[in-house]
Amino acid sequence: MKKVFLTKLILNAAAIYLTASFVKGVEIRDFITALVAALILGIVNALIRPIFLIFSLPINLMTLGLFTFVINGLMLLIVASITKGFFIAGLGSAIIASIIISVVSAILSFLFLE
Helix, strand or coil: CHHHHHHHHHHHHHHHHHHHHHCCCEEECCHHHHHHHHHHHHHHHHHCHHHHHHHCHHHHHHCCCCHHHHHHHHHHHHHHHHCCCEEECCHHHHHHHHHHHHHHHHHHHHHHHC
C-alpha cells in the first residue's frame, strides 16, 4: 500500500514537472517542489474538489461536464498559491496544465503500475 502511494506520488510529481516545461505560464523550481505540489494536489483533490463539484453541479450539467476542466484548473491554482516555487500565470494556463497533467499521469501510471 505504501509502495503504491509513493509510486503514484512520484509519477504525479513527474507529470507536474514535465507539464511545466511544456505549458507557457507554468513554472516550477525543481523536482522536490513538484513532489510537494503533487502531495498538496492530492489533498486538495480529496478535500476541496468534491465541494466545488457539488456546488457547480447545475453549470456542470448545462455544459455537459466541460466545467469540470475549469474546476481542475482552479484546484491547480490553489496548489500553486500554496506551494512555494510553483507558479501559474492564470486560469487558462492552469486549465491546459491540468489536462496535460491528467494525461501524462495516466500514461505514466499505465506504464509503471500495470
